[in-house]
Amino acid sequence: MRLNKRKIIDRLMLGIISALAIASAIPIFAIAVNVYSEGARYISLNFLIDLPPPPVGGGGGGIGPALVGTLVLVALALAIGGSIGFFTGLYLSEFSHTRLAQYTQMFLQVMVEFPTIIVGLFAYMILVAPLKRFNALAGAIALSIVIIPYIALNVREAYKSIPYTLKEAAFSLGVSAPIAYLRILLSAARRGVLTALLIGLAKAAGETAPLLLTILGTTFTYFGGLDQPINAIPLLIYNFALSPYEKWHQVAWGAAAVLLTIILAIFIVSRLIVKEVKV
Amino acid sequence: MYTKYIIVIAAVVIVALVSAFMLSYLWMPTGGIGSRGSATTTLTTTSPATRVTTTLSGVVNGAGATFLNPQMQAWASKFYELTGGRIQVNYQSIGSGAGQAKFREGVLDFAGSDPPLKSDIYNEFKAKGGIIQFPVIIGTIVIVYNIPGVESGKLRLTGEVVAKIYLGEISYWDDPAIKALNPDLNLPHEKIIAVHRSDGSGTTRVFTAYLSKVSEAWKSKVGSDFTVSWPVDELGNGVGGKGNEGVSAAVKQNPYSIGYVETAYAYSTSLAIALIMNRDGNYVLPTKEAVASAAKALVKVLPKADEDWSNIFPDQTVDPPGKESYPITSFSFVILRQVYDDPVKVAILKEFFEWVLTDGQRPENIVEGYDPLPPEVAVIGLDGLKLLRTG
Numbered sequence A: 001m002r003l004n005k006r007k008i009i010d011r012l013m014l015g016i017i018s019a020l021a022i023a024s025a026i027p028i029f030a031i032a033v034n035v036y037s038e039g040a041r042y043i044s045l046n047f048l049i050d051l052p053p054p055p056v057g058g059g060g061g062g063i064g065p066a067l068v069g070t071l072v073l074v075a076l077a078l079a080i081g082g083s084i085g086f087f088t089g090l091y092l093s094e095f096s097h098t099r100l101a102q103y104t105q106m107f108l109q110v111m112v113e114f115p116t117i118i119v120g121l122f123a124y125m126i127l128v129a130p131l132k133r134f135n136a137l138a139g140a141i142a143l144s145i146v147i148i149p150y151i152a153l154n155v156r157e158a159y160k161s162i163p164y165t166l167k168e169a170a171f172s173l174g175v176s177a178p179i180a181y182l183r184i185l186l187s188a189a190r191r192g193v194l195t196a197l198l199i200g201l202a203k204a205a206g207e208t209a210p211l212l213l214t215i216l217g218t219t220f221t222y223f224g225g226l227d228q229p230i231n232a233i234p235l236l237i238y239n240f241a242l243s244p245y246e247k248w249h250q251v252a253w254g255a256a257a258v259l260l261t262i263i264l265a266i267f268i269v270s271r272l273i274v275k276e277v278k279v
Numbered sequence B: 001m002y003t004k005y006i007i008v009i010a011a012v013v014i015v016a017l018v019s020a021f022m023l024s025y026l027w028m029p030t031g032g033i034g035s036r037g038s039a040t041t042t043l044t045t046t047s048p049a050t051r052v053t054t055t056l057s058g059v060v061n062g063a064g065a066t067f068l069n070p071q072m073q074a075w076a077s078k079f080y081e082l083t084g085g086r087i088q089v090n091y092q093s094i095g096s097g098a099g100q101a102k103f104r105e106g107v108l109d110f111a112g113s114d115p116p117l118k119s120d121i122y123n124e125f126k127a128k129g130g131i132i133q134f135p136v137i138i139g140t141i142v143i144v145y146n147i148p149g150v151e152s153g154k155l156r157l158t159g160e161v162v163a164k165i166y167l168g169e170i171s172y173w174d175d176p177a178i179k180a181l182n183p184d185l186n187l188p189h190e191k192i193i194a195v196h197r198s199d200g201s202g203t204t205r206v207f208t209a210y211l212s213k214v215s216e217a218w219k220s221k222v223g224s225d226f227t228v229s230w231p232v233d234e235l236g237n238g239v240g241g242k243g244n245e246g247v248s249a250a251v252k253q254n255p256y257s258i259g260y261v262e263t264a265y266a267y268s269t270s271l272a273i274a275l276i277m278n279r280d281g282n283y284v285l286p287t288k289e290a291v292a293s294a295a296k297a298l299v300k301v302l303p304k305a306d307e308d309w310s311n312i313f314p315d316q317t318v319d320p321p322g323k324e325s326y327p328i329t330s331f332s333f334v335i336l337r338q339v340y341d342d343p344v345k346v347a348i349l350k351e352f353f354e355w356v357l358t359d360g361q362r363p364e365n366i367v368e369g370y371d372p373l374p375p376e377v378a379v380i381g382l383d384g385l386k387l388l389r390t391g
Helices: A002-042 A045-049 A064-094 A099-112 A116-128 A136-160 A164-172 A177-206 A233-241 A246-278 B003-026 B029-036 B069-082 B096-104 B119-127 B159-167 B176-181 B202-214 B216-221 B243-253 B263-268 B288-301 B343-357 B375-385
Strands: B058-064 B087-093 B110-113 B131-146 B193-197 B238-241 B257-262 B275-277 B329-337
Touching: A002 A246, A045 A064, A045 A246, A064 A099, A064 A136, A064 A177, A064 A233, A064 A246, A099 A136, A116 A136, A136 A177, A164 A177, A177 A246, A233 A246, B058 B096, B058 B343, B069 B087, B069 B343, B087 B343, B096 B110, B096 B119, B119 B131, B131 B202, B131 B243, B131 B263, B131 B288, B131 B343, B131 B375, B159 B176, B159 B193, B159 B202, B159 B216, B159 B275, B193 B202, B193 B243, B202 B216, B202 B257, B202 B329, B238 B243, B243 B257, B243 B263, B257 B263, B288 B329, B288 B375, B329 B343, B329 B375, B343 B375
Parallel strands: B058 B087, B058 B110, B193 B238, B193 B257
Antiparallel strands: B110 B329, B131 B257, B131 B329
């Protein structure tokens, strides 16, 4: 009798917890379904290329400058943040006994939680205010500051996961450290490193706050130089979604669908890479 | 040790970044970077006849008022078309306050703003080569309501009654003061939920300036500012909404609520709009005629573009005289420096804003929810633009 009651409670709790686990995943699906049902129909080749429309009149318009801007910003952020983050992660993994590594890791863990708007403010102070112009470089640097901790900590995991025996084997070949780390061991950790870079990429593509204070946004200019304002998809969504005009709402939905597609694609690729590693 | 290599590589990356940064500083003086984008363009004479077919080309960057944004985008798009894409006016909506601040820090070529510059900032600019500020478009603020059964344009209100609602002195829709204005309406005995902006806003500034003008009690107890402490909140009958969209949504969601929003938002969310009694005692909606009448009544009190507007707008411009005049009208301003380093920039700014103040005010170039400036008001900006120069 007693055992029976326990079993019932056990089943019940398990049921509730499973239901909660499923419920926690619902928002992701709800968001995806919502964004695609509202936005997918506006996506076309012209939508990806054209200039944004005026609020009334004119054609359907597109997100050309924002898309180009996002690609430029993300590429730059990945080049800057990826290189710094990679070497930081390598250092954290292979020299984890040093005090510098311990402190660095601690700071990086704080940086992960850092409000990104503050990073934007910082970039404004050092790169926008002195140059007297909103510019793409400031946005790219703000984004790279945001993604460095993600990349560094994930690269660290990737190198940590290499079996010690393999590391010993690499060094026993008598090659220099850079060759051991960057050629032999990198190929062993390459999937983890690639995943780290992809996570950084997705993060950079989706961030709005660091861009609000740095790149200004453009209406007609796709790319005018690194010292000029540039646009980005999250910024465009933010601006258009708050407007009272139906046509801008449509463009915002379409842009949201494009952005979600980019980010989901990145995550799917990175999941596939991780799976491959386990086999 | 291997540490050496890592440190060397890290050092190289850092040095490269720092030197790139320093280099960009070195290019900066004498407006080098400021004009690089348009340095190769040719400056031609710009007589009125060839205004839009000019060979001038380049980009100017502005930002500011959210309210102005849709109209500015419509103008910028049209101008982009008219000049074959040679003149790109890039305007981004970051808010009036942010726009003024960034303009002051020198990172923008022009600012869009709902309120004009405050006195001290105006004087600061005046000391540094001068400033011009002029209205480019008229916006109206409407009182919106959500009373099931009462259609749009049926409810009549006076400024005094609205002030009393937000003061918390009138709490029910069937209050005698409201009933007296609306003998034909069947108003329910329901609490009035008074919705207002929770964020600092030019809309609130104009709305409270209006309430201050029509209600002594409001003037002495609350006054007018970008944010005020709403007496109705203390009674628990007030609701805050962020932005015009937040207020519209709150009114839409709460039956028996009242709120104030820019007209475009009332249209786009199809909220019911109240008739307001103007100074001459007529009940009016923000029709074209009512707004034009209000704007014309204001011409006498408006200063010149290079003068200080802070004492005039909005305190002197709300509730204007005139039989048809709509009482809560507001201007959106463009703020320019008088002196720019780059002659191309001066030419583009002149060209664009001259167009905005003339052809740009034609009905086909005005977005729904905005009203064009009467020529008597547009001339303030046109005169002001003559002061732009290179220095």
